[in-house]
Amino acid sequence: MRMTRHRRRAAAAAVLTLALAWSSAQATAAPPEPEAASATAIVTYEVAGVATAAERTALARTGTAIDEVRDGSVLISADAAHAARLTGLGWELTPLTAPRERGAPRAAAPADYRTHAEVLAAVAQAERQYPDLVAAEVIGRSHQGRDIVAVKVSANAAADEDEPEVLLTHNQHAREHLTVEMALYTLEELTSGYGTDPEITSLLNEREVWIVPSVNPDGKVYDQESGTFRMWRKNRQPNAGSSAIGTDLNRNWDYRWGCCGGSSGSPGSDTYRGPSPESGTETGVVADFVRGRVVGGEQQITAHIDFHTYGELVLWPYGYTYADTAAGLTRDDADAFEALGTALADTNGYRPQQSSDLYITDGSVNDWMWADQGIFSFTFEMYPRSSSGGGFYPPGNVIDRETSRNRAAVLTLLDYADCPYRITGNEAEYC
Incomplete structure (x- = not known):
C-alpha cells in the first residue's frame, strides 16, 4: 500500500544539462576568502x-x-x-x-576526500552515463555563489511521476566530508544496480530519490581545500556587526527556531542559529526545494535522511523537547519513528534514539521536515563511534567500508517510503 496521491505530471522542466556548467573552474568560483587572522x-x-x-x-x-x-x-x-x-x-x-x-593535519589528509569540483564532476558523469536514471538540477546557490545540486535517481528520471519521493541530504556541517562520499556511494550504487540488482530495480521503478551531495559547499571548500583541515562547521556567511563568520545551518531551520536553549545567539559560536530562521543562504535553498515538492497541496517527499558525522547514531524528532510526543507528533507518529529508526539501525549497527536523548537542539532539519512538511526525517551520525577512529576526519581507507555500511539502511527507507506507518501496522489508518 502506498500513500494516496492525486497527480501525474510530465517531464520536469527544471532538469539541467550540467556537463559544461560543472567544470572545475565554475565549481570553485567564488569571492576570495578574507585573509585569516593568526591561526587559532x-x-x-x-x-x-x-x-x-x-x-x-x-x-x-x-x-x-x-x-x-x-x-x-x-x-x-x-x-x-x-x-x-x-x-x-x-x-x-x-x-x-x-x-x-587550526588547519593542522589530523587522522586523514584533505586529498582523501573528493573536492567540491570533483563531486560535481562525478554527478555530471553519472548523468551522462545513465541518462534515463539520473537528472540533476541546480536548486540554488550558496552564499559565495557555488551550485547546490539535487540529483534525481529513478527509473524514468526525466518525468515527475506519481511515486513516493525520498530525500537524502549531506554536508550541512562543513567538516563532515564522509557524508559527501556517502552521497556519491548511494548515487553509484543505485545507478549501477538498476537492471542487475532486483531490489534496487524494483525500488527505482516505484520511487523517486533526490540526493543533495553538499548542502554547504562554501564550508566544505573552506575546510578542505587550503590543503589542511580547519575544523570548520558552519557556512561562510558574514554576520552583520560581528567579525565572526558563519551560521550553523542545522540550527537555522524554521521550526521552533531558537526556542529552547538548543542553539546559540552568539555569532562566534559553532552553534550560532543566525539572526532569523532560514537566514542561512543554504538553509533557504534546501527549504525552498522541499516546499517546491508540494504538488496539488500534497508533499511528495515522504522520507528523509540527513547525513552527519560522527557517533554512529540514528536520530529522529523531536530535538527541541525531551518529551516523546508533542504538538504535531502523536503517539502513533512517535511509535512509527522509533520502529523505523530501530529497523534502520539494525542494518548498520548504529544506536537508535530520539534526538533530544543526546541534548536539546532547536531549529534542526529533522524537526522542520516533520513538523512543517510531514516528512519522516532521520539524522544518521556516521563513523566513527568515537574520536579514536579519527573523529570528523577518519582516514580515507575507511570510506568504502563506512559508506557501504549504510546500503541496507537506505534501501530499507526506500522500501517504507510508500507508507512509513506500515512498520507499525497502521497503514490502513494513515496511508
Missing part, C-alpha cells in the same frame, strides 16, 4: 561530570558544540578563549591532545 589553537577536551541529557544540554547552552557523548563525559573542540570561559563557568576540562593549530 584548537584543542580536544573531555568535559567531566556530563552524564545526562539535561547536563549535556546545559553545556550546549553555553554555545558549545558537543563532538562526542561518552559515559559520564563529552568531548568538545575549543580554542583557548572558549575553554577559559567554560572553566570560569565551572566546567572541568581535560585536554586529550596537545594543542593543534
